[in-house]
Amino acid sequence: MFARRHHLGLGGLAVLCAFSAQAQSSIPGIELERLQLNPGMRDSLVLSTGDLLPAGQYRIGLTAHYENRPLVLVENDERQADIISNRVTAHISAAYSLTNWLELGAQVPIVAQWGPETASNGVSRPTTSALGTPWVQARVGFLSESRGGPLDLGLHLGVALPLGSKAALTRDEGFTFSPRLGAGKQLGGTFRVGADVGALVRTKTYALTPQTQPPLDEMGVELNGGVNLSAGLWGLREEVIVRGIIPTQDSPSSLEALLGLRVPTADGTEVYVMGGPGFGQTPGTPRFRLLAGVSFGTPPAPKGPV
Secondary structure, eight states, X not given: OOOOOEEEESSSOOOOOOOOSSSOBOOOOOBOOOOOOOXXXXXXXXXXXXXXXXXXXXXXXXXXXXXXXXXXXXXXXXXXXXXXXXXXXXXXXXXXXXXXXXEEEEEEEEEEEEOOSSOBTTXXXXXXXXXXXXXXXXXXXXXXXXXXXXXXXXXXXXXXXXXXXXXXXXXXXXXXXXXXXXXXXXXXXXXXXXXXXXXXXXXXXXXXXXXXXXXXXXXOOEXXXXXXXXXXXXXXXXXXXXXXXXXXXXXXXXXEEEEEEEEEOTTSOEEEEEEEEEEEOSTTOOSEEEEEXXXXXXXXXXXXXX
């Protein structure tokens, strides 16, 4: 038996643990994905900025999502080996607004991922494909600019269904839910600013390497949030997002910057791409991520700067 200073980082999981030269160490079941989509896709593809679909409108999306090095092994702040080199997820999302102030949504991810052919420095590879954690959500609008309010203001509540795979790192222990408060404001006829702030609440707190004292990899409640600036220039829809995660337990934080472009059509269909780098070592914050997809819904096209 020997002990070395390791952590799974570079957009992965910061830990301090002891590995055996003979035995493999399995990563306990966690939900590695750090990004949720916004099924309504009114202003932002990712953030919940307080604007809901109008009553009776729907939106359905299919998104392909690539993540580079979401989980790697680091020793003395230098990358030693990949645990997951590449991860590809297909997201199916849908939203429907029952009223002008109540929108329901859901998203289902299907994950495929690759790493080294053999275990990396004693850490066994996760399963290569699995169902991700499905989410269902409700969004309640308190204020709406389109109905005379000073801004858009809404509450988002998402609940994770326990249907993922612990072996593939697509399911958390215990019950998980995510409350978020979002707001947005139109700036003239071209630009809009928005933000949301909330938390990822795990009812079960646990350390991925409990033998490490003090623990450096506790998984529990995380604070999260983001800000965006969107625009409607040249007949397109542009978006810049900065979003971050701050764990309340002993675990590292992270930050991401994303740039998105959407091409709307007269019948309500949109084609979109989004991508950008990640910084930090929260589980599932990759070196960079790229999304591309198509959505369609009730005409006219969803609200956005014009």
